[in-house]
Amino acid sequence: MNRFKYLILFVFLLNCTISSAQIDSLNVSFRAAQDIQTSNEILKKIIAYCKQDDGCLKLVYEYLASPPATEIKAKAYLTLSVFSYRARELVKAKNQVLHGKEIAVKLKLNGDAIAQFNNQLSNVYRDLNDQDSAIIYADKAEKVWKNDKEKVWSAYYNKYLAYLSLKDYKNADIYLIKSYEDLKNSENRMNKGFVLHSILIAKKDRGTSKEFDKWLNEFLIFKKQGKGPLDPQHMGLVEMFENKEEGLKILEEKIRLLEKSDNPFDPPDLTRNILADKYDSLGRYDDAITQYNKILNSSGARSGGNIESFKAARMGLFQLYKKINEPAKAYENIQKYITLQDSSYAAIEKKNIAEFEVKYNTQEKEKNILIQQAEIKDKTDKLKTSIIIITALLSLAFLAIIAIRIRNKFTRNMHLKEKELQLQKIKELEQNNKLLSLNSMLEGQEVERLRIAQDLHDGLGGLLTTVKAHFNTIEKEIDNIKNINLYEKTNKLIDEACIEVRRIAHDMVPHSIKISGLRGALEDLKNSISTRGLECEIDIHGQKLDHLSAEKASMIYRIIQETTNNAVKHAKANKLFIQLLEHENNLHITVEDDGQGFDINNILSKKGMGLKNIDSRINYLSGKINYDSSPNHGTTVNIEIPIN
Template sequence: MADRQGQYAAAVRNYLQAATYLAPLPEAGRTLLTVYANLGNSLQAANQPTEAIRYWRLAASLAPRTGPVPELLPVYLQLARLHLQHARPDSAGQVLRAARPLLPGGELYADQYYFTLGQYYRSTGQPAAARQAFEQAVGFARRKGAAGDEAKLLIELSQLAAQAGDLPAARASLERSLRISEQLGDPRQLADNLDGLARLAEQAGQWAEALRYYRRGHELRDTLAGTAVRAQVAQLETRYRTRQQAAQLRALRQTQAAEQLVLRQQRRLNAVYLALLLALVAAGVLAAALLRYRQRQAARQREQEKALLTAQAVLQGQEEERRRLARDLHDGLGGMLSTVKHYLASARQRAVRPDEASSLVSQSIEHLDSSIGELRRVARNLMPEALLAFGLKQALQDLCASTQKAGPAHVQLHTHGLETRLPQKLEVELYRLVQELLNNVLKHAQAQEVLVQLMRHGPELHLVVEDDGRGFDPAVASTGVGLRSVQARARYLGGTLEVQSAPGQGTSFSLDLRVERE
């Protein structure tokens, strides 16, 4: 009700209360999905796009557990447009493919889906597919009775046809759009149609017709700007100036004489003011120089403190890795080798039958094989062979597979743009960061689904690790060693880390950084 009345703040409060109530209930998956989707729409209407995207993603994360939900279609379309606005067509394509099965139950949004699909095809250099998608969008818009949307889609089709050199088709689409705009009485849309027709006529060499369209469009815009009113005022002013010209000339001569007297006095005052201004400027320059010096000193001190904190957090993470390595060597490998030593000592110190000696040797060999396997596991944790030999993508696949074997969580990995190897130092740091995040998920999150995404678009690199676990309060957990170690690695890489979590709502770590050329 609050949404329909435009009371978006009240709607957001109501949806948040509903989500808090539904989140702990295991059977509330589809209802909670709908609440998150509507909450994202209300936040977008309230001009809070970042929060809206967060709840849309939460809604989308529930989809695999609830099956196709038509309410998710506008959510997917919003996310796809966001990716297209940020020049991430591959991510937009993934979202649109996920949205396609929802069309049979969401025909209300079919025209928007095909419009967004056409934009995706156009951004990826597929004009034929884009034209087909826009034509489908026109059909659905006409069926829905959305004449304004149909007119805009026809302009998109006209532009595609013009780019392909098919000027008759481009003109036919624009003329259809023009007729619809005239019926709707939309002057701005009508002016855009007239401009487009003028450009097409000009390309076809029909100069007279192009001029007619240009004039009509300009007249329409002049009407919108109130040109008629300004022309009437100008005419009245002209008549008044004609009647009063003689009187104005006499008054002008008197005014000039007075102005010359005032000008001489003003020059004297200006000389005094200039001297005062120069003194103030000199004082201001000195004050500004002193302020900049103090600001530079304070900024240098802050940078030093920040670097010290980063180094301390990295050292703490390295110390934790050393302690974990020591435990693995002592508890695993050390115990196995001690057992082998005991068997061999028994065979040497006492006389045994051949069959007993053979049994001791076999057991020793089995424990040595286990020791070798344990040693290889420890070595992989120190520096994975796949990372050095095949790159970050293969190493992350192995890491996600081993993490899935180690716990109950289902781990998914999505990568893009990693065909070219990253700098080795960056690959190692990114691998360590993902490894630490997955270890934290196994230890603390109690998650069922984990998603790891690593996307590269030119020099931009985007890493996301999300889980549907029990979550935490980032303000409370910011003092922990694990979170500080992750933040320190992100600062060391020169990236921007965003942590989104709340009790019972899962956790999302998002890292954005630029890849510098070697």
């Protein structure tokens, strides 16, 4: 018996010696490698042996940190980062790729080499939930690889994953399709199948049935074109869409192949989680529980492997037990999930091993521990009950406080809104009163103008006509008056008085508006301006002008009349241009002269009655006015009035 024990010990020590000799030999070969490919192949063997153990990789790290910096060392850091990333040691992966990129930049390696580091940084930052950095580094890689379809697809795919994490599905799907377009004619079935897999999932989740059928057909064609079976990553995909039972069989086969490959960086745990979820959805709860437990009891779980898979398994068990109404087991699994979330799984496992050794040292200790556990469980159950009750009461109190605060806030908001509405109504009433006052004032002005015009025409005009008639009679009877020039002067003054009376009466109430509308009145205004020594041009476009109300037409006429009067009296202009242009439901008026211009700020700050009358009428018509002028450069007045 003792001999057998010694034999086992000898074999164990021999294996350790052989393994130690193998790793030493690999380290020597790694240091001696003269090209990147050989160096990477040896490094992969070292990583596979050490399984991310930094102590085991110590010699590798020492060599990479030693001078001189070389391209081989830069690429070795990139390889280390890729394997750390696969093992979900993301911070380590980030530091390794940054070390490698630093060397590559220092050595001024070509753009393709730098792009590989940037693409890996995009991978790492994406899984560290820094999506902005992930997109930035993917952009950098894309710019270098834009003409290399076998590489640029990877940068596009990284952008897809980053935008997917940001829930920006529009951009995510754009880059996913771009990724496939670059791989469509590729000979690399692994990459092509990988992206097609993602497109199918995307279209199933958020695409139309037509889109999904299109891509499913694409995948079926791709599958038939292959000479062998798909890689394990894509097995069961089509069958899950077409035939659930067949899909389950292929997922089980995929797990078998992954277990057989024994690749520490591609464990079957993720696939087991998918399979368990499918069992759950089909009501095969026992099979689902079996798969979850295999994940939790795997060698990876005992050695601190992919913690995300274990967390997913715990959450899956929690939801499953809750569904089948086993609250105790559901509670146990959610507690363990929280523990995994808050602390290192490896540390917890070490603690469990220590507790196991203490428990089973002696039978007496075992009994004491069991008793203590029973007591603790009883106390824990009571404490949990108390905590649940207290939590429920606190939750109710908290909800009550929140409800009261929401109600008070709602009440305050309602009061504020009512106050705002009242203020708005007051402002509207004040505005309406102003408009009514302005309307009354303008109507009064128009009535007064009409009265004065009629008085001038009927009174003074008639009187002057009578004087003219009498004067003509005197002309026939007194020939001597002609000899002293007084007759001609008096006759001329009477003619001028008649013309001035007609002009004032016309300015007061342009009868042409009533006869031929705004268009005719403006033609008369043009003729009147021309007689005063200015070259005047008027340009009118639009049909609605002929259908304006008399009130609005009169208002528009007054605005143009006052504007042209300013030009005639003050501008010292030679030419005057008036344009009326209809556009949609607005009338655009332009009055332009070539006069001496003015300082806008100075004139507008000292508005006279003329400008105030213009502003009042434009405000009444809900219009806008703009002055464009400067000394010695003429003046342009732009007016916009709604005519709907």
